[in-house]
Amino acid sequence: QGEFPLSQLVERLTAALDIEKVTKKFFKEFAQKRTEFVELIDGIPNEHERRWLASVLMNRLMFIWFLQCKLLLDKGNSRYLLDQLAASGRRGQDLFYSEFLQALFFEGFAKPAYERSAATQALIGDIVFLNGGLFLQHSLELEYGASIRIPDKAFANLFKLFGSYSWHLDDTPGGQDNEINPDVLGYIFEKYINQKAFGAYYTRPEITEYLSERTIHR
Structure with a gap:
């Protein structure tokens, strides 16, 4: 009694290895898309700042893609970003x-609906207010403002990558080799956002908590 079944142990270890494999694969592809994205940003002369x-x-x-997969955007639109790009x-x-x-970033997610203008509401649709700092303006956005220009194809390329994976909102693997869960999101955030020199620091538990209804205020 009290012994952990060997078959269950093997199953858990296999699942953990599968998640790690998918995470590394996605990170590699995400990093490549980031390189391509950087090359398309105009209006910021410094390459380090563009990165x-x-x-x-x-x-x-990527976080918004999770939200749309959970049907939390614009009355449950699972194609919200793709539809908005086309529109x-x-x-x-x-x-x-x-x-x-x-x-969407600074008037939608960053403000409750009653503080948004009618024009913003019409443009972005039914969007939840997120009580967090992810959608506050970054110092680079404040510094360069309207000078920043990014063509639509940069986002189309990124969404093509996101769309090639199956996004799950829990950490239970389903056995497919293209599954993305919050652990992957946390891994990417740690790699690219955990840099105190830029005034941004995120940890995986905080990011995972973002994906629970407790952080969403209707």
Whole structure:
């Protein structure tokens, strides 16, 4: 009695190795997309700062992708970011960052609905207010402001990567080799955001907690 079944131990170890394998695979592909993303940023002369901004934006978008997979955006739209990218393209060329994402980040997630303008509400749809610092303006965004220009194809390329994986909102692996769970999100945040010199520090428990309803205020 009290012994841990060998079969269960093997199963847990195998699951842990599978998660690690997927995490490393996704991180490698994410890093490549980050390199491509950096090359498309205009308006920031310093390459180091462009890399940092790319990390901030891509991590925000990865978090939002989790939210849409949990059907928490715009009345349960699981294609929210893709639909908004397409809608932005119909309004004009390369407006997704300057028009839509600016409103979504700093007027949508960062403010309760009653503080948003009617124009913002119409643009972003039914979006939850997140009580956290992830969607406050970064120092680079404050410094360069409207000078920052990023073409829509940078986001289309990133969303293609996200869409090639199956996103799960718990840490129980399902046996597929393309599953992403909050552990992967935490790993990416640790690699790209845990840099105290930039005034940003995130830990995996905090990121995982973001994905629970306790952090979402309707």
